[in-house]
Amino acid sequence: MSAPRASDPAEAGRPTTEKVRGVFGRIARRYDAMNSIMSLGLHHRWRRRTVAEAGLTPGSIVLDVAAGTGDLAFALAGTGLPRRVFATDFVPEMLDIAKAKAESLPGPTELVFEMQDGQALTYADESFDVVTVSFGIRNMPDRRAGFREAFRVLRPGGRYLILEFTAPRSAWFRPFFRLYTGTVVPLLGALLAGDRASYQYLNDSIMQFPPPERVAEELREAGFAVVRWVPMLFGAVNLHVATK
Numbered sequence: 648m649s650a651p652r653a654s655d656p657a658e659a660g661r662p663t664t665e666k667v668r669g670v671f672g673r674i675a676r677r678y679d680a681m682n683s684i685m686s687l688g689l690h691h692r693w694r695r696r697t698v699a700e701a702g703l704t705p706g707s708i709v710l711d712v713a714a715g716t717g718d719l720a721f722a723l724a725g726t727g728l729p730r731r732v733f734a735t736d737f738v739p740e741m742l743d744i745a746k747a748k749a750e751s752l753p754g755p756t757e758l759v760f761e762m763q764d765g766q767a768l769t770y771a772d773e774s775f776d777v778v779t780v781s782f783g784i785r786n787m788p789d790r791r792a793g794f795r796e797a798f799r800v801l802r803p804g805g806r807y808l809i810l811e812f813t814a815p816r817s818a819w820f821r822p823f824f825r826l827y828t829g830t831v832v833p834l835l836g837a838l839l840a841g842d843r844a845s846y847q848y849l850n851d852s853i854m855q856f857p858p859p860e861r862v863a864e865e866l867r868e869a870g871f872a873v874v875r876w877v878p879m880l881f882g883a884v885n886l887h888v889a890t891k
């Protein structure tokens with residue numbers, strides 16, 4: 648068998664801790680602006696759906712893994728329901744931006760920022776009512792460890808929500824999506840952020856992320872009892888909802 652070529656998208660999109668820390672450390676400052684430009688603002692809608700499916704109740708304790716610049720953690724806190732939302736990430740440059748944004752946020756929910764690797768959380772078993780991860784799980788070299796950790800720190804009956812991109816199956820939409828993420832996004836990355844390689848990685852990592860059925864199977868293997876998913880953008884974005 649021949650060794651994978653460096654330009655092989657499956658290989659290029661495979662996350663390693665070093666690669667992921669490098670990419671997000673570099674793009675942190677422009678992450679929010681690029682996110683809105685590249686998703687044409689749709690990411691706000693996907694986050695609202697995630698919040699709606701979270702089953703928050705007054706006093707919930709919530710963990711957002713791979714929180715990045717904090718938008719999902721803030722949307723969860725913005726409902727006013729949780730007592731505390733932990734926004735965690737393992738790239739300090741991303742979390743620093745989240746902390747700065749939080750200074751202007753009103754509301755009764757306490758926000759806690761902590762450096763955490765989603766594959767090896769330091770929290771005690773059954774600490775949270777809800778665990779979320781948006782556009783973070785595909786960047787973990789050991790995705791199953793991320794699932795097992797979410798299961799461990801959730802209380803029985805708690806909910807785990809995973810929002811993530813994948814290559815859509817829709818025959819008519821797939822070519823558009825491939826063109827957009829494979830060509831337009833790296834080009835925008837080069838023009839607007841001066842960093843084509845990082846945005847190329849983001850595309851490649853989407854293309855190597857498994858289809859929703861397989862993610863659901865892995866969640867069941869991690870111990871989750873009830874698993875369903877909500878397809879959005881013709882299946883290019885899926886929200887998995889898993890209950891412990």
Ligand SMILES: C[S@@+](CC[C@H](N)C(=O)[O-])C[C@H]1O[C@@H](n2cnc3c(N)ncnc32)[C@H](O)[C@@H]1O
Pocket residue numbers: 667671712713714715716717718719735736737738741763764765766780781782783786787
């Ligand atoms: C595409 S960003 C998503 C950020 C945010 N959740 C959002 O929805 O905008 C991916 C984030 O995952 C973080 N990340 C990747 N692997 C991680 C890991 N093993 N543990 C914690 N954070 C991780 C990166 O640092 C980055 O902030």
